[in-house]
Amino acid sequence: MPISPDMAEDLAAAVSSLYEQAELALIEKVTRALAEGLNSPLWMELKLAALGNLHAAVEEIVTALQADAAGAIHQAVAEAYDRGQQAAIAELGALAVGPALAAAEALPTAAAVDRLAAALVQETGPAHVRMLRTAVDVYRQVIAEASSAPLLGATTRRDAASRALAKFANRGVTGFVDRSGKAWNLTSYVEMATRAAVGRAAVQAHTDRLAAAGVELVVVSDAPEECPRCKPWEGKVLRREGPSGAGTVELEHATEDDRMVRVRVAGSLPEARASGLLHPNCRHSVSIYLPGVTRSRPKPPSRATYERTQQQRYFERQIRAWKRRAAAAVDDAQRARANARVREYQGRVRELVAQTGLPRKSRREQIGAGAVR
Known part of the structure; x- marks a missing residue:
């Protein structure tokens, strides 16, 4: 897989x-x-x-x-x-x-x-x-x-x-x-x-x-809601290791003996990762590429823009921030105001999820969920 x-x-x-x-x-x-x-x-x-x-x-x-x-x-x-x-x-x-x-x-x-x-x-x-x-x-x-x-x-x-x-x-x-x-x-x-x-x-x-x-080659998936760093590598074939830079390699067909196949590669996997592919929270995956056998797959439909996913991350950070504010309150009135802001941002998350179909990750709204920036 x-x-x-x-x-x-x-x-x-x-x-x-x-x-x-x-x-x-x-x-x-x-x-x-x-x-x-x-x-x-x-x-x-x-x-x-x-x-x-x-x-x-x-x-x-x-x-x-x-x-x-x-x-x-x-x-x-x-x-x-x-x-x-x-x-x-x-x-x-x-x-x-x-x-x-x-x-x-x-x-x-x-x-x-x-x-x-x-x-x-x-x-x-x-x-x-x-x-x-x-x-x-x-x-x-x-x-x-x-x-x-x-x-x-x-x-x-x-x-x-x-x-x-x-x-x-x-x-x-x-x-x-x-x-x-x-x-x-x-x-x-x-x-x-x-x-x-x-x-x-x-x-x-x-x-x-x-x-x-x-296995010498891998292929990058074509993921929805991709970020600008990963987009250049979507659907591209990469060397598992080796030199950077695009080029053409000639390999034996994956299932037919003595038949050679020319494959256009966009670079190497280490090169792509150095430029941002497979960063934390990346939606892309990498799988085996078989010369002469692997075919490109259609891109899954996007639920929202990349910017909307980042808006959700912002709301989640605000929820956690106001929970910390509640912990730092010196009296009940301040604690109540902080908790009210928590509920406000939780409401914004619910609205965004309802509008876009993005999954709500309640774990990210809890103290104990690290922030993603």
């Missing part, structure tokens, strides 16, 4: 949910620590004296996250690799041509899985240090803003603390920059990295299996 990063989407969610739950716990911990005794004239002195307690509480959250995340990452990568390999085995077994039947069995996976999982653990490692530093920095910042604002006649201490905490809830733990220079918050960064890693594991397992079977 064809392979796509979507096959491992649920595995990435299992990892990213750990980080968003930890981020939510961090927001709640900071908020409760600051809200206690907010009306006391000695509030600033009490809060500064309690900084060590906050540090210890957040450190406990981070330590638990580190232990849970390492195991979850390895499990997700292993499962993704197995799904990719099984997809290739299913394809090869169904074809039953050439070396396919003999090759339709699983390869050892431990080394590849360990390598991919270790790379992701290393990539997400800085998140743990950043969480602890952010919690302490925000705690100090809120104390400073809430203490100085009334002296300047600008607002009450409660209002100043509320605004500072709302800003923190909106942006979350920040300071993560990917290889392209794009900035992310914690949960968005972890989900991006995890989705990329498990998608890469599934695709690598698929291509490893095809390589063992001697």
Whole structure:
């Protein structure tokens, strides 16, 4: 069966949910620590004296996250690799041509899985240090803003603390920059990295299996609601590996001995992936291309434009953001207003789904669902 990063989407969610739950716990911990005794004239002195307690509480959250995340990452990568390999085995077994039947069995996976999982653990490692530093920095910042604002006649201490905490809830733990220079918050960064890693594991397992079977070419599906990065590769035949650039290759017919077939290729799979194909959340898949046998398939009908799918992602991010705002509320009135905004954006999602027929992924609206940007 064809392979796509979507096959491992649920595995990435299992990892990213750990980080968003930890981020939510961090927001709640900071908020409760600051809200206690907010009306006391000695509030600033009490809060500064309690900084060590906050540090210890957040450190406990981070330590638990580190232990849970390492195991979850390895499990997700292993499962993704197995799904990719099984997809290739299913394809090869169904074809039953050439070396396919003999090759339709699983390869050892431990080394590849360990390598991919270790790379992701290393990539997400800085998140743990950043969480602890952010919690302490925000705690100090809120104390400073809430203490100085009334002296300047600008607002009450409660209002100043509320605004500072709302800003923190909106942006979350920040300071993560990917290889392209794009900035992310914690949960968005972890989900991006995890989705990329498990998608890469599934695709690598698929291509490893095809390589063992001697398959040289693959074909990209023609998917609906495609993004601009993937569109140039739709329906194109690619070298499984090898040189970049378009060209023509001559291979033996898949089912007829001594008959050669000329195939136009658009480039290599590594080249296409480097330009964006099979990115996290990509709707395209890759499957075996058999010279002289494989025929192009009609493109499935689109349910909506790519822009409308991105609008749905925006609404989902807003739902999660306002849930974080509710967690950072210092009183019931603010919490009620934040929850009202949650319901508002949930209504927008329902309207969009009804208008377009796009599937509603309620998991993405829950705290614990990483953001997709």
